[in-house]
Amino acid sequence: METPEQAPGHNPIAQGPRVDIDLGALAANFAMLAETAPGVPLAPAVKCNAYGLGAGPIARALRDRAGARAFFVVYPEEGAALRESLNDAETAIYCFGGPSEETLPLFESAKLTPVLNTLDQARLWAARHPGAASALHVDTGFNRLGAPSSALADIAAVKGLAVTLVMSHLACAATPDHKMNGEQRARFIEAAQHFPGAQLSLAASGGALMGKAYHFDLIRPGIALYGGTPFAQDDARIKTVAAFRAPVLQIRHLAPGETVGYDAAFTADRPTRIATVGAGYGDGYPRAGTGRGAAIIHDERVRIIGKVSMDFITLDVTDMKKPAEPGDIVEFFGPALRLFEAAAAADRTAYDFLTGLGARAHRRYL
């Protein structure tokens, strides 16, 4: 292991939870997606602090190790922070949210490229930056952000507007054979007719793995880079990037009939060894993992028992071959326990598990 890169301004809690991030695996996932779509550039989504993993270090690694030349965030504030971390002027940073009167100065100072979603945004951008590159999000059925097809003729007619990228987003990429994927693709191609010469982008991680028909000119992957599958099943092509770990703080011995934790939710029915671990829902391990989640200590799998609390999780370590001791490192997901499985056990997806990881959990880059 290399010396971990410290997140700036963050004091690790020596005994607390940490998120170990494997930048080599991140680059390998990028390469895997690039191979799936030969010749199509990948512009990673690093919104929401790169799904909780740290937008700056993640984007720098994707640029320096994998060759990414463009990124997507949602808000211009995220874009400006990213520009600072990248410390270059050339990398394109797109902001899904688009500009407003208040945020235009930030687009200018941080050299951000807006993703326009409405006729008003198109007019605002074209008036202030005639001829400057912009992306346009066309809504093809998601009905969240983006311009409806009825607005496209008016947007295309805006004087001074230069749309260099037309994009849309699939609602049902988690289910590749869902009929809506083909319908959205057809509407996307139709919408793009209004903007001849623009590059086209429809796919995120799911679309990237759904085949050539969805690749177009640019892919915007997020979750698959970070070790999660966009689909309803796990996908072995995606390498584990993040590991959520915390140390055992204390070992307790219970007699039959004794209980553990809030609401006395677990009752020992035999002499039981309990390991108390320094991580909880305050660090992003969902309370829903109570009684269902698993963890790994010395390559052995153990069960979460008792309620997951804000700062602590209790494990039944009675049957371990090598007894757990204070200081032992527990993995809640990572190379030994796939994120997909851990998330499912806690009623989560990889997306909300990663983005929910708490600020107290120290990010270490390996």
Ligand SMILES: *Cc1c(COP(=O)(O)O)cnc(C)c1O
């Ligand atoms: C979040 C997002 C992405 C990335 O999606 P993944 O499923 O994580 O690959 C791409 N495009 C848009 C518009 C998004 O909101």
